[in-house]
Amino acid sequence: MAVTSARMLRLLSIFGVGATLTAEELAERLGVSVRFVRRDIDTLRDLGYEIEAVRGVGGGYRLGRATRLPPVVFDEDQAVAAAVALQTVPTILSGIRENSARALATLRQAMPARSRIRTEPFRVSAARNYWEFPAAPIDAEIIRVIGGAINRQHLVRVDYTGEDEPETLTLEPHDLVVWAARWYLVAFEPDADRWRAMRVDRLDPRMPTGRTFDRRDLPDGDPVAFVMSTHDRGDIPEEWPCRGSALVSLPAPVVARFAPGGATVEYATDSSCRLTLGAWSWAGLAGLLLTFDADLADIEPAELRQALRSLRARIDEGLRSDA
Template identity: 75%
Template structure:
Protein backbone atom coordinates (compact mmCIF):
# COMPACT_ATOMS: atom_id res chain seq x y z
CA UNK A 1 0.00 0.00 0.00
CA UNK A 2 2.83 2.41 0.85
CA UNK A 3 4.49 1.74 -2.52
CA UNK A 4 1.20 2.29 -4.32
CA UNK A 5 0.61 5.59 -2.51
CA UNK A 6 4.14 6.78 -3.30
CA UNK A 7 3.71 5.97 -6.99
CA UNK A 8 0.33 7.70 -7.07
CA UNK A 9 1.83 10.85 -5.53
CA UNK A 10 4.64 10.80 -8.05
CA UNK A 11 2.14 10.40 -10.90
CA UNK A 12 0.22 13.40 -9.58
CA UNK A 13 3.38 15.51 -9.49
CA UNK A 14 4.21 14.45 -13.08
CA UNK A 15 0.71 15.27 -14.29
CA UNK A 16 0.99 18.61 -12.51
CA UNK A 17 3.35 19.99 -15.20
CA UNK A 18 0.49 19.78 -17.72
CA UNK A 19 2.16 17.38 -20.14
CA UNK A 20 0.48 14.51 -22.01
CA UNK A 21 2.48 11.30 -21.53
CA UNK A 22 2.00 7.75 -22.71
CA UNK A 23 1.66 4.88 -20.27
CA UNK A 24 5.15 3.77 -21.29
CA UNK A 25 6.66 7.18 -20.54
CA UNK A 26 4.91 7.30 -17.18
CA UNK A 27 6.10 3.79 -16.36
CA UNK A 28 9.68 4.82 -17.07
CA UNK A 29 9.42 7.83 -14.78
CA UNK A 30 7.95 5.99 -11.80
CA UNK A 31 9.94 2.77 -12.30
CA UNK A 32 6.98 0.43 -12.70
CA UNK A 33 5.31 -1.59 -15.45
CA UNK A 34 2.76 -0.15 -17.86
CA UNK A 35 0.11 -2.37 -16.30
CA UNK A 36 0.93 -1.05 -12.81
CA UNK A 37 0.77 2.56 -14.03
CA UNK A 38 -2.65 2.01 -15.57
CA UNK A 39 -3.83 0.49 -12.29
CA UNK A 40 -2.47 3.50 -10.37
CA UNK A 41 -4.27 5.85 -12.78
CA UNK A 42 -7.53 4.06 -12.01
CA UNK A 43 -6.77 4.46 -8.30
CA UNK A 44 -6.35 8.22 -8.79
CA UNK A 45 -9.62 8.36 -10.71
CA UNK A 46 -11.37 6.51 -7.88
CA UNK A 47 -10.02 9.20 -5.52
CA UNK A 48 -11.67 11.89 -7.64
CA UNK A 49 -8.77 13.07 -9.84
CA UNK A 50 -9.79 13.58 -13.47
CA UNK A 51 -7.12 11.81 -15.52
CA UNK A 52 -7.95 12.13 -19.21
CA UNK A 53 -7.00 9.57 -21.87
CA UNK A 54 -5.96 11.35 -25.08
CA UNK A 55 -6.21 9.19 -28.18
CA UNK A 56 -4.39 9.43 -31.50
CA UNK A 57 -0.90 10.58 -32.42
CA UNK A 58 0.74 12.31 -29.48
CA UNK A 59 -1.85 10.82 -27.15
CA UNK A 60 -1.51 9.45 -23.67
CA UNK A 61 -2.70 10.59 -20.25
CA UNK A 62 -3.03 14.07 -18.79
CA UNK A 63 -4.64 15.84 -15.88
CA UNK A 64 -8.12 17.15 -16.69
CA UNK A 65 -8.70 20.89 -16.82
CA UNK A 66 -9.80 22.36 -13.53
CA UNK A 67 -8.46 19.43 -11.51
CA UNK A 68 -6.89 20.63 -8.27
CA UNK A 69 -3.87 18.86 -6.90
CA UNK A 70 -3.41 18.39 -3.15
CA UNK A 71 -1.06 21.00 -1.64
CA UNK A 72 2.71 20.48 -1.90
CA UNK A 73 2.91 17.15 -3.70
CA UNK A 74 6.68 16.71 -4.05
CA UNK A 75 8.75 13.64 -4.68
CA UNK A 76 12.40 13.60 -3.53
CA UNK A 77 13.80 14.97 -6.81
CA UNK A 78 11.32 17.84 -6.86
CA UNK A 79 12.07 18.65 -3.24
CA UNK A 80 15.77 18.98 -4.06
CA UNK A 81 15.06 21.08 -7.19
CA UNK A 82 12.84 23.44 -5.20
CA UNK A 83 15.37 23.85 -2.39
CA UNK A 84 18.22 24.61 -4.79
CA UNK A 85 16.12 27.02 -6.87
CA UNK A 86 14.94 29.04 -3.88
CA UNK A 87 18.47 29.34 -2.51
CA UNK A 88 20.07 30.41 -5.79
CA UNK A 89 17.40 32.77 -7.16
CA UNK A 90 18.76 35.80 -5.19
CA UNK A 91 21.83 35.63 -7.45
CA UNK A 92 19.72 36.78 -10.42
CA UNK A 93 16.86 38.67 -8.69
CA UNK A 94 17.31 41.44 -6.15
CA UNK A 95 14.92 42.21 -3.32
CA UNK A 96 13.79 38.60 -3.13
CA UNK A 97 16.24 36.97 -0.71
CA UNK A 98 13.99 37.24 2.36
CA UNK A 99 10.89 36.10 0.44
CA UNK A 100 12.76 33.12 -0.99
CA UNK A 101 13.97 32.12 2.48
CA UNK A 102 10.44 32.36 3.88
CA UNK A 103 9.04 30.35 0.97
CA UNK A 104 11.63 27.63 1.53
CA UNK A 105 10.80 27.48 5.24
CA UNK A 106 7.09 27.22 4.47
CA UNK A 107 7.67 24.42 1.99
CA UNK A 108 9.83 22.53 4.48
CA UNK A 109 6.99 22.65 7.01
CA UNK A 110 4.41 21.43 4.49
CA UNK A 111 6.50 18.62 2.98
CA UNK A 112 6.32 15.02 4.13
CA UNK A 113 9.27 14.07 6.33
CA UNK A 114 11.04 12.07 3.65
CA UNK A 115 10.86 14.88 1.06
CA UNK A 116 11.88 17.46 3.67
CA UNK A 117 15.01 15.50 4.58
CA UNK A 118 16.08 15.48 0.93
CA UNK A 119 15.40 19.21 0.56
CA UNK A 120 17.19 20.19 3.77
CA UNK A 121 20.26 18.20 2.72
CA UNK A 122 21.04 20.85 0.10
CA UNK A 123 22.37 24.10 1.52
CA UNK A 124 23.68 26.30 -1.30
CA UNK A 125 25.77 29.47 -1.18
CA UNK A 126 26.42 31.50 -4.34
CA UNK A 127 29.83 33.06 -4.99
CA UNK A 128 31.04 35.13 -7.92
CA UNK A 129 33.31 33.42 -10.43
CA UNK A 130 35.25 35.97 -12.47
CA UNK A 131 34.99 33.84 -15.60
CA UNK A 132 31.21 34.14 -15.51
CA UNK A 133 31.13 37.96 -15.88
CA UNK A 134 27.74 38.06 -14.12
CA UNK A 135 25.35 41.00 -14.22
CA UNK A 136 23.98 42.50 -10.98
CA UNK A 137 20.72 40.89 -9.81
CA UNK A 138 17.65 42.48 -11.43
CA UNK A 139 14.74 43.99 -9.51
CA UNK A 140 12.07 41.34 -8.94
CA UNK A 141 9.30 43.88 -9.56
CA UNK A 142 10.51 44.49 -13.13
CA UNK A 143 10.50 40.78 -13.88
CA UNK A 144 7.03 40.43 -12.35
CA UNK A 145 5.63 43.27 -14.47
CA UNK A 146 7.07 41.97 -17.73
CA UNK A 147 6.30 38.34 -16.90
CA UNK A 148 2.69 39.26 -16.08
CA UNK A 149 2.28 40.88 -19.49
CA UNK A 150 3.69 37.76 -21.14
CA UNK A 151 1.33 35.39 -19.32
CA UNK A 152 -1.71 37.57 -20.07
CA UNK A 153 -0.58 38.22 -23.67
CA UNK A 154 -0.95 41.96 -23.18
CA UNK A 155 1.12 44.66 -24.83
CA UNK A 156 3.72 46.16 -22.53
CA UNK A 157 5.05 49.73 -22.59
CA UNK A 158 8.59 50.27 -21.34
CA UNK A 159 11.17 53.00 -21.17
CA UNK A 160 14.25 51.31 -22.64
CA UNK A 161 17.78 52.57 -22.12
CA UNK A 162 19.99 51.43 -24.97
CA UNK A 163 23.19 52.99 -26.20
CA UNK A 164 21.63 56.47 -26.47
CA UNK A 165 18.76 58.34 -24.84
CA UNK A 166 15.92 56.31 -23.27
CA UNK A 167 13.05 55.56 -25.63
CA UNK A 168 9.47 54.51 -24.91
CA UNK A 169 8.45 51.33 -26.73
CA UNK A 170 5.21 49.40 -27.02
CA UNK A 171 6.05 45.72 -27.38
CA UNK A 172 4.45 42.32 -27.81
CA UNK A 173 6.28 40.37 -25.05
CA UNK A 174 6.70 36.64 -25.74
CA UNK A 175 9.39 35.10 -23.52
CA UNK A 176 11.86 35.78 -20.71
CA UNK A 177 15.28 34.17 -21.07
CA UNK A 178 17.98 34.02 -18.38
CA UNK A 179 21.43 33.51 -19.88
CA UNK A 180 24.81 34.09 -18.20
CA UNK A 181 23.00 35.56 -15.17
CA UNK A 182 21.32 38.16 -17.39
CA UNK A 183 17.60 38.58 -18.05
CA UNK A 184 16.45 39.11 -21.63
CA UNK A 185 13.00 39.88 -23.03
CA UNK A 186 12.12 38.36 -26.41
CA UNK A 187 9.52 40.70 -27.90
CA UNK A 188 8.13 41.81 -31.25
CA UNK A 189 8.34 45.54 -31.82
CA UNK A 190 5.33 46.51 -34.00
CA UNK A 191 6.68 50.05 -34.45
CA UNK A 192 9.91 48.80 -36.03
CA UNK A 193 8.37 45.63 -37.52
CA UNK A 194 11.06 43.36 -36.06
CA UNK A 195 11.91 41.02 -33.22
CA UNK A 196 14.10 42.26 -30.40
CA UNK A 197 16.17 40.65 -27.66
CA UNK A 198 16.39 43.22 -24.88
CA UNK A 199 18.08 43.42 -21.50
CA UNK A 200 15.28 43.46 -18.93
CA UNK A 201 17.40 45.44 -16.46
CA UNK A 202 17.36 48.28 -19.00
CA UNK A 203 13.54 48.31 -19.10
CA UNK A 204 11.32 50.45 -16.87
CA UNK A 205 7.77 49.14 -17.30
CA UNK A 206 4.78 51.49 -17.48
CA UNK A 207 1.44 50.55 -15.85
CA UNK A 208 -0.31 47.55 -17.51
CA UNK A 209 -1.92 48.30 -20.89
CA UNK A 210 -4.59 45.56 -20.74
CA UNK A 211 -4.36 45.49 -24.56
CA UNK A 212 -4.21 41.90 -25.90
CA UNK A 213 -2.11 40.70 -28.83
CA UNK A 214 -1.79 37.46 -30.83
CA UNK A 215 1.38 35.43 -30.35
CA UNK A 216 3.78 35.12 -33.28
CA UNK A 217 6.32 32.45 -34.19
CA UNK A 218 9.65 33.31 -32.54
CA UNK A 219 12.68 33.34 -34.88
CA UNK A 220 14.53 30.00 -34.96
CA UNK A 221 11.51 28.53 -33.15
CA UNK A 222 13.42 28.88 -29.89
CA UNK A 223 13.70 32.02 -27.72
CA UNK A 224 17.02 30.84 -26.22
CA UNK A 225 18.67 30.43 -29.63
CA UNK A 226 17.31 33.80 -30.70
CA UNK A 227 18.82 35.54 -27.67
CA UNK A 228 22.16 33.76 -27.94
CA UNK A 229 22.62 34.69 -31.62
CA UNK A 230 21.30 38.27 -31.41
CA UNK A 231 24.32 40.56 -31.48
CA UNK A 232 22.19 43.65 -30.70
CA UNK A 233 20.60 42.25 -27.53
CA UNK A 234 21.41 45.33 -25.48
CA UNK A 235 24.57 44.16 -23.75
CA UNK A 236 27.08 46.74 -22.58
CA UNK A 237 30.80 46.35 -22.05
CA UNK A 238 31.44 45.84 -18.34
CA UNK A 239 33.84 48.04 -16.41
CA UNK A 240 37.14 46.19 -16.11
CA UNK A 241 40.71 47.40 -15.49
CA UNK A 242 41.50 46.54 -19.11
CA UNK A 243 39.09 46.92 -22.01
CA UNK A 244 39.70 46.60 -25.74
CA UNK A 245 38.27 45.51 -29.05
CA UNK A 246 39.08 43.82 -32.33
CA UNK A 247 37.41 42.94 -35.61
CA UNK A 248 37.03 39.15 -35.82
CA UNK A 249 36.70 37.21 -39.08
CA UNK A 250 33.47 35.59 -37.89
CA UNK A 251 29.77 36.45 -38.33
CA UNK A 252 28.22 38.56 -35.58
CA UNK A 253 25.68 35.83 -34.72
CA UNK A 254 28.49 33.32 -34.11
CA UNK A 255 30.52 35.65 -31.89
CA UNK A 256 27.40 36.75 -29.99
CA UNK A 257 26.72 33.14 -29.03
CA UNK A 258 30.13 32.60 -27.44
CA UNK A 259 31.16 36.09 -26.31
CA UNK A 260 31.60 36.35 -22.53
CA UNK A 261 29.08 38.32 -20.53
CA UNK A 262 29.85 42.01 -20.25
CA UNK A 263 30.99 42.25 -23.88
CA UNK A 264 29.38 43.78 -26.97
CA UNK A 265 29.23 42.58 -30.56
CA UNK A 266 28.81 45.00 -33.46
CA UNK A 267 27.91 43.93 -37.00
CA UNK A 268 30.64 44.83 -39.52
CA UNK A 269 30.07 42.69 -42.63
CA UNK A 270 28.38 39.34 -43.29
CA UNK A 271 31.58 37.58 -42.23
CA UNK A 272 33.12 39.99 -39.71
CA UNK A 273 32.17 41.82 -36.52
CA UNK A 274 33.76 43.95 -33.81
CA UNK A 275 33.98 42.46 -30.33
CA UNK A 276 34.52 44.79 -27.36
CA UNK A 277 35.23 43.16 -24.01
CA UNK A 278 37.12 43.57 -20.77
CA UNK A 279 39.30 41.56 -18.39
CA UNK A 280 41.47 41.96 -15.31
CA UNK A 281 44.73 42.11 -17.35
CA UNK A 282 45.84 42.76 -20.91
CA UNK A 283 47.16 39.17 -21.34
CA UNK A 284 43.82 37.90 -20.01
CA UNK A 285 41.97 40.04 -22.55
CA UNK A 286 44.25 38.83 -25.34
CA UNK A 287 43.63 35.23 -24.32
CA UNK A 288 39.86 35.74 -24.54
CA UNK A 289 40.20 37.03 -28.09
CA UNK A 290 42.34 34.03 -29.08
CA UNK A 291 39.67 31.57 -27.93
CA UNK A 292 37.62 32.48 -31.03
CA UNK A 293 40.34 31.00 -33.30
CA UNK A 294 39.74 33.70 -35.93
CA UNK A 295 41.85 36.27 -37.75
CA UNK A 296 42.01 39.62 -35.94
CA UNK A 297 42.14 43.15 -37.33
CA UNK A 298 41.90 46.71 -36.03
CA UNK A 299 42.97 45.66 -32.53
CA UNK A 300 42.68 48.49 -30.00
CA UNK A 301 44.27 49.83 -27.83
CA UNK A 302 48.05 49.58 -28.13
CA UNK A 303 48.31 47.70 -24.79
CA UNK A 304 46.17 44.90 -26.21
CA UNK A 305 48.28 44.68 -29.36
CA UNK A 306 51.43 44.44 -27.23
CA UNK A 307 49.85 41.71 -25.06
CA UNK A 308 49.05 39.67 -28.18
CA UNK A 309 52.64 40.04 -29.40
CA UNK A 310 54.00 38.93 -26.01
CA UNK A 311 51.69 35.90 -25.94
CA UNK A 312 52.78 34.94 -29.45
CA UNK A 313 56.45 35.19 -28.53
CA UNK A 314 55.95 33.24 -25.30
CA UNK A 315 54.08 30.47 -27.08
CA UNK A 316 56.73 30.36 -29.79
CA UNK A 317 59.51 29.93 -27.23
CA UNK A 318 57.57 27.17 -25.53
CA UNK A 319 57.16 25.27 -28.80
CA UNK A 320 60.83 25.62 -29.72
CA UNK A 321 62.29 24.44 -26.39
CA UNK A 322 62.75 20.66 -25.92
CA UNK A 323 60.53 18.91 -23.43
CA UNK A 324 62.28 18.53 -20.07
CA UNK A 325 62.46 14.99 -18.61
CA UNK A 326 59.95 14.43 -15.83
CA UNK A 327 61.20 13.35 -12.36
CA UNK A 328 60.98 9.62 -11.93
CA UNK A 329 60.45 9.08 -15.66
CA UNK A 330 61.84 6.13 -17.51
CA UNK A 331 60.91 3.09 -19.50
CA UNK A 332 57.82 1.42 -18.27
Protein backbone atom coordinates in the same frame (compact mmCIF):
# COMPACT_ATOMS: atom_id res chain seq x y z
CA MET B 1 -0.33 -0.38 0.51
CA ALA B 2 2.44 2.09 1.43
CA VAL B 3 4.24 1.36 -1.84
CA THR B 4 1.02 1.85 -3.83
CA SER B 5 0.26 5.16 -2.08
CA ALA B 6 3.78 6.45 -2.69
CA ARG B 7 3.51 5.45 -6.35
CA MET B 8 0.23 7.31 -6.77
CA LEU B 9 1.71 10.44 -5.18
CA ARG B 10 4.57 10.14 -7.64
CA LEU B 11 2.02 9.76 -10.45
CA LEU B 12 0.23 12.91 -9.30
CA SER B 13 3.49 14.84 -9.24
CA ILE B 14 4.21 13.76 -12.83
CA PHE B 15 0.74 14.84 -13.94
CA GLY B 16 1.26 18.15 -12.11
CA VAL B 17 3.73 19.23 -14.81
CA GLY B 18 0.77 19.44 -17.21
CA ALA B 19 2.10 17.08 -19.86
CA THR B 20 0.13 14.41 -21.71
CA LEU B 21 1.90 11.06 -21.36
CA THR B 22 1.15 7.59 -22.62
CA ALA B 23 0.72 4.66 -20.27
CA GLU B 24 4.05 3.30 -21.49
CA GLU B 25 5.85 6.61 -20.70
CA LEU B 26 4.27 6.71 -17.24
CA ALA B 27 5.25 3.09 -16.61
CA GLU B 28 8.85 3.83 -17.54
CA ARG B 29 9.02 6.81 -15.19
CA LEU B 30 7.47 4.88 -12.31
CA GLY B 31 9.43 1.69 -12.94
CA VAL B 32 6.31 -0.50 -13.06
CA SER B 33 4.21 -2.25 -15.68
CA VAL B 34 1.52 -0.57 -17.80
CA ARG B 35 -1.06 -2.67 -15.92
CA PHE B 36 -0.04 -1.05 -12.62
CA VAL B 37 -0.24 2.41 -14.19
CA ARG B 38 -3.77 1.88 -15.47
CA ARG B 39 -4.84 0.49 -12.10
CA ASP B 40 -3.35 3.49 -10.27
CA ILE B 41 -5.13 5.86 -12.66
CA ASP B 42 -8.43 4.11 -11.93
CA THR B 43 -7.72 4.45 -8.20
CA LEU B 44 -7.01 8.16 -8.54
CA ARG B 45 -10.26 8.61 -10.45
CA ASP B 46 -12.11 6.78 -7.66
CA LEU B 47 -10.54 9.26 -5.21
CA GLY B 48 -11.96 12.17 -7.21
CA TYR B 49 -9.01 13.18 -9.37
CA GLU B 50 -9.99 13.97 -12.93
CA ILE B 51 -7.53 12.04 -15.12
CA GLU B 52 -8.38 12.59 -18.77
CA ALA B 53 -7.72 10.08 -21.54
CA VAL B 54 -6.58 11.90 -24.70
CA ARG B 55 -7.09 9.93 -27.89
CA GLY B 56 -5.36 10.17 -31.25
CA VAL B 57 -1.78 11.06 -32.21
CA GLY B 58 0.04 12.49 -29.22
CA GLY B 59 -2.60 11.06 -26.91
CA GLY B 60 -2.28 9.56 -23.48
CA TYR B 61 -3.29 10.68 -20.00
CA ARG B 62 -3.30 14.10 -18.40
CA LEU B 63 -4.68 15.82 -15.35
CA GLY B 64 -8.00 17.62 -15.90
CA ARG B 65 -7.81 21.39 -15.64
CA ALA B 66 -10.37 21.53 -12.86
CA THR B 67 -8.40 19.10 -10.72
CA ARG B 68 -6.67 20.44 -7.63
CA LEU B 69 -3.62 18.59 -6.46
CA PRO B 70 -2.95 18.09 -2.76
CA PRO B 71 -0.52 20.73 -1.46
CA VAL B 72 3.20 20.21 -2.08
CA VAL B 73 3.16 16.87 -3.86
CA PHE B 74 6.94 16.57 -4.32
CA ASP B 75 8.99 13.54 -5.07
CA GLU B 76 12.54 13.55 -3.71
CA ASP B 77 14.18 14.90 -6.88
CA GLN B 78 11.64 17.73 -7.08
CA ALA B 79 12.29 18.58 -3.44
CA VAL B 80 16.01 18.91 -4.11
CA ALA B 81 15.35 21.04 -7.22
CA ALA B 82 13.09 23.39 -5.25
CA ALA B 83 15.64 23.77 -2.44
CA VAL B 84 18.48 24.58 -4.83
CA ALA B 85 16.38 26.97 -6.96
CA LEU B 86 15.09 28.96 -4.00
CA GLN B 87 18.58 29.41 -2.58
CA THR B 88 20.22 30.48 -5.85
CA VAL B 89 17.50 32.78 -7.22
CA PRO B 90 18.87 35.85 -5.31
CA THR B 91 21.91 35.75 -7.62
CA ILE B 92 19.74 36.82 -10.56
CA LEU B 93 16.85 38.65 -8.83
CA SER B 94 17.19 41.47 -6.31
CA GLY B 95 14.78 42.15 -3.46
CA ILE B 96 13.80 38.51 -3.20
CA ARG B 97 16.32 36.98 -0.76
CA GLU B 98 14.05 37.15 2.30
CA ASN B 99 11.02 35.92 0.35
CA SER B 100 12.92 32.97 -1.13
CA ALA B 101 14.18 31.99 2.34
CA ARG B 102 10.63 32.11 3.74
CA ALA B 103 9.32 30.12 0.79
CA LEU B 104 11.93 27.42 1.36
CA ALA B 105 11.06 27.24 5.05
CA THR B 106 7.35 26.92 4.21
CA LEU B 107 8.02 24.20 1.67
CA ARG B 108 10.12 22.21 4.10
CA GLN B 109 7.40 22.36 6.74
CA ALA B 110 4.79 21.10 4.27
CA MET B 111 6.92 18.34 2.75
CA PRO B 112 6.69 14.72 3.84
CA ALA B 113 9.55 13.77 6.17
CA ARG B 114 11.36 11.75 3.49
CA SER B 115 11.42 14.66 1.04
CA ARG B 116 12.35 17.15 3.76
CA ILE B 117 15.38 15.08 4.74
CA ARG B 118 16.63 15.21 1.15
CA THR B 119 16.51 19.03 1.09
CA GLU B 120 18.00 19.85 4.49
CA PRO B 121 21.65 19.18 3.50
CA PHE B 122 21.38 21.74 0.72
CA ARG B 123 22.81 25.01 1.97
CA VAL B 124 23.86 26.76 -1.23
CA SER B 125 26.12 29.81 -1.32
CA ALA B 126 26.91 31.53 -4.62
CA ALA B 127 30.34 33.07 -5.17
CA ARG B 128 31.84 34.78 -8.20
CA ASN B 129 35.15 33.83 -9.80
CA TYR B 130 37.26 35.69 -12.32
CA TRP B 131 36.01 33.68 -15.29
CA GLU B 132 32.43 34.84 -14.79
CA PHE B 133 30.97 38.05 -16.15
CA PRO B 134 27.53 38.22 -14.51
CA ALA B 135 25.27 41.25 -14.37
CA ALA B 136 23.85 42.56 -11.12
CA PRO B 137 20.62 40.87 -9.93
CA ILE B 138 17.55 42.42 -11.53
CA ASP B 139 14.53 43.87 -9.74
CA ALA B 140 12.06 41.04 -9.15
CA GLU B 141 9.11 43.43 -9.67
CA ILE B 142 10.14 44.04 -13.29
CA ILE B 143 10.14 40.31 -13.93
CA ARG B 144 6.72 40.00 -12.31
CA VAL B 145 5.24 42.74 -14.53
CA ILE B 146 6.76 41.51 -17.79
CA GLY B 147 6.17 37.85 -16.96
CA GLY B 148 2.51 38.62 -16.26
CA ALA B 149 2.19 40.39 -19.62
CA ILE B 150 3.70 37.36 -21.37
CA ASN B 151 1.27 34.99 -19.66
CA ARG B 152 -1.77 37.16 -20.45
CA GLN B 153 -0.47 38.07 -23.94
CA HIS B 154 -0.79 41.77 -23.17
CA LEU B 155 1.09 44.50 -25.03
CA VAL B 156 3.55 46.39 -22.82
CA ARG B 157 4.70 49.99 -22.97
CA VAL B 158 8.27 50.42 -21.78
CA ASP B 159 10.88 53.14 -21.54
CA TYR B 160 14.03 51.62 -23.02
CA THR B 161 17.50 52.99 -22.39
CA GLY B 162 19.55 51.88 -25.36
CA GLU B 163 22.84 53.09 -26.78
CA ASP B 164 21.12 56.14 -28.24
CA GLU B 165 18.51 58.41 -26.67
CA PRO B 166 15.94 56.74 -24.35
CA GLU B 167 12.81 55.75 -26.21
CA THR B 168 9.29 54.62 -25.40
CA LEU B 169 8.29 51.40 -27.15
CA THR B 170 5.19 49.26 -27.52
CA LEU B 171 6.13 45.57 -27.48
CA GLU B 172 4.55 42.16 -27.82
CA PRO B 173 6.41 40.24 -25.09
CA HIS B 174 6.93 36.56 -25.90
CA ASP B 175 9.66 35.04 -23.72
CA LEU B 176 12.13 35.75 -20.94
CA VAL B 177 15.60 34.25 -21.26
CA VAL B 178 18.34 34.16 -18.62
CA TRP B 179 21.76 33.80 -20.21
CA ALA B 180 25.18 34.52 -18.66
CA ALA B 181 23.30 35.72 -15.53
CA ARG B 182 21.51 38.37 -17.60
CA TRP B 183 17.79 38.70 -18.24
CA TYR B 184 16.62 39.24 -21.82
CA LEU B 185 13.14 39.86 -23.21
CA VAL B 186 12.30 38.38 -26.61
CA ALA B 187 9.65 40.66 -28.05
CA PHE B 188 8.15 41.77 -31.34
CA GLU B 189 8.01 45.51 -31.97
CA PRO B 190 4.95 46.11 -34.19
CA ASP B 191 5.80 49.72 -35.04
CA ALA B 192 9.16 48.66 -36.49
CA ASP B 193 7.96 45.25 -37.74
CA ARG B 194 10.92 43.45 -36.17
CA TRP B 195 11.92 40.99 -33.47
CA ARG B 196 14.15 42.22 -30.66
CA ALA B 197 16.22 40.74 -27.87
CA MET B 198 16.48 43.34 -25.12
CA ARG B 199 18.23 43.53 -21.76
CA VAL B 200 15.45 43.61 -19.18
CA ASP B 201 17.51 45.74 -16.77
CA ARG B 202 17.32 48.53 -19.36
CA LEU B 203 13.51 48.40 -19.53
CA ASP B 204 11.18 50.44 -17.33
CA PRO B 205 7.59 49.17 -17.76
CA ARG B 206 4.81 51.75 -17.79
CA MET B 207 1.21 51.22 -16.71
CA PRO B 208 -0.34 47.98 -18.04
CA THR B 209 -2.04 48.43 -21.40
CA GLY B 210 -4.64 45.67 -21.05
CA ARG B 211 -4.48 45.24 -24.84
CA THR B 212 -3.99 41.70 -26.07
CA PHE B 213 -1.97 40.35 -29.00
CA ASP B 214 -1.69 37.04 -30.82
CA ARG B 215 1.53 35.12 -30.34
CA ARG B 216 3.78 34.94 -33.39
CA ASP B 217 6.17 32.24 -34.51
CA LEU B 218 9.54 32.90 -32.91
CA PRO B 219 12.65 33.28 -35.08
CA ASP B 220 14.01 29.75 -35.54
CA GLY B 221 11.31 28.64 -33.08
CA ASP B 222 13.71 29.02 -30.14
CA PRO B 223 13.94 32.13 -27.90
CA VAL B 224 17.28 31.02 -26.43
CA ALA B 225 18.95 30.60 -29.82
CA PHE B 226 17.54 33.98 -30.89
CA VAL B 227 19.00 35.78 -27.87
CA MET B 228 22.39 34.09 -28.18
CA SER B 229 22.76 34.92 -31.89
CA THR B 230 21.50 38.53 -31.68
CA HIS B 231 24.43 40.93 -31.49
CA ASP B 232 22.43 44.11 -30.78
CA ARG B 233 20.66 42.79 -27.68
CA GLY B 234 21.43 45.81 -25.51
CA ASP B 235 24.62 44.60 -23.85
CA ILE B 236 27.12 47.18 -22.65
CA PRO B 237 30.83 46.70 -21.86
CA GLU B 238 31.25 45.95 -18.17
CA GLU B 239 33.76 47.87 -16.09
CA TRP B 240 37.02 45.93 -15.86
CA PRO B 241 40.62 46.97 -15.11
CA CYS B 242 41.45 46.26 -18.75
CA ARG B 243 39.15 46.76 -21.70
CA GLY B 244 39.83 46.61 -25.43
CA SER B 245 38.46 45.71 -28.83
CA ALA B 246 39.35 44.15 -32.15
CA LEU B 247 37.86 43.53 -35.55
CA VAL B 248 37.19 39.77 -35.66
CA SER B 249 36.87 37.92 -38.98
CA LEU B 250 33.68 36.11 -38.02
CA PRO B 251 29.98 37.00 -38.55
CA ALA B 252 28.39 39.02 -35.74
CA PRO B 253 25.82 36.29 -34.81
CA VAL B 254 28.63 33.76 -34.32
CA VAL B 255 30.70 36.06 -32.10
CA ALA B 256 27.60 37.16 -30.18
CA ARG B 257 26.84 33.53 -29.34
CA PHE B 258 30.26 32.86 -27.80
CA ALA B 259 31.33 36.26 -26.47
CA PRO B 260 31.68 36.38 -22.67
CA GLY B 261 29.09 38.24 -20.64
CA GLY B 262 29.76 41.95 -20.48
CA ALA B 263 31.09 42.05 -24.05
CA THR B 264 29.53 43.91 -26.97
CA VAL B 265 29.44 42.98 -30.65
CA GLU B 266 29.03 45.51 -33.45
CA TYR B 267 28.22 44.50 -37.03
CA ALA B 268 30.92 45.48 -39.53
CA THR B 269 30.36 43.28 -42.59
CA ASP B 270 28.60 39.98 -43.22
CA SER B 271 31.87 38.21 -42.33
CA SER B 272 33.33 40.45 -39.62
CA CYS B 273 32.41 42.41 -36.50
CA ARG B 274 33.99 44.48 -33.76
CA LEU B 275 34.21 42.76 -30.38
CA THR B 276 34.68 44.88 -27.25
CA LEU B 277 35.33 43.10 -23.97
CA GLY B 278 37.10 43.38 -20.65
CA ALA B 279 39.20 41.29 -18.27
CA TRP B 280 41.28 41.55 -15.10
CA SER B 281 44.58 41.73 -17.05
CA TRP B 282 45.77 42.56 -20.56
CA ALA B 283 47.06 39.01 -20.94
CA GLY B 284 43.66 37.65 -19.92
CA LEU B 285 41.96 39.92 -22.42
CA ALA B 286 44.34 38.81 -25.18
CA GLY B 287 43.64 35.18 -24.31
CA LEU B 288 39.89 35.72 -24.62
CA LEU B 289 40.32 37.18 -28.10
CA LEU B 290 42.45 34.22 -29.18
CA THR B 291 39.74 31.73 -28.21
CA PHE B 292 37.75 32.81 -31.29
CA ASP B 293 40.47 31.30 -33.53
CA ALA B 294 39.95 34.00 -36.16
CA ASP B 295 41.98 36.74 -37.82
CA LEU B 296 42.17 39.95 -35.78
CA ALA B 297 42.65 43.51 -37.02
CA ASP B 298 42.40 47.10 -35.77
CA ILE B 299 43.29 46.01 -32.21
CA GLU B 300 42.94 48.70 -29.53
CA PRO B 301 44.46 49.90 -27.24
CA ALA B 302 48.26 49.65 -27.44
CA GLU B 303 48.39 47.65 -24.18
CA LEU B 304 46.30 44.90 -25.75
CA ARG B 305 48.56 44.77 -28.81
CA GLN B 306 51.60 44.47 -26.55
CA ALA B 307 49.94 41.66 -24.56
CA LEU B 308 49.35 39.72 -27.79
CA ARG B 309 53.00 40.22 -28.78
CA SER B 310 54.11 38.95 -25.36
CA LEU B 311 51.90 35.88 -25.67
CA ARG B 312 53.29 35.19 -29.14
CA ALA B 313 56.85 35.45 -27.82
CA ARG B 314 56.12 33.08 -24.95
CA ILE B 315 54.46 30.57 -27.27
CA ASP B 316 57.36 30.76 -29.76
CA GLU B 317 59.83 30.19 -26.94
CA GLY B 318 57.86 27.21 -25.66
CA LEU B 319 57.70 25.66 -29.11
CA ARG B 320 61.48 26.13 -29.60
CA SER B 321 62.23 24.45 -26.28
CA ASP B 322 60.10 21.42 -27.29
CA ALA B 323 61.77 21.08 -30.68
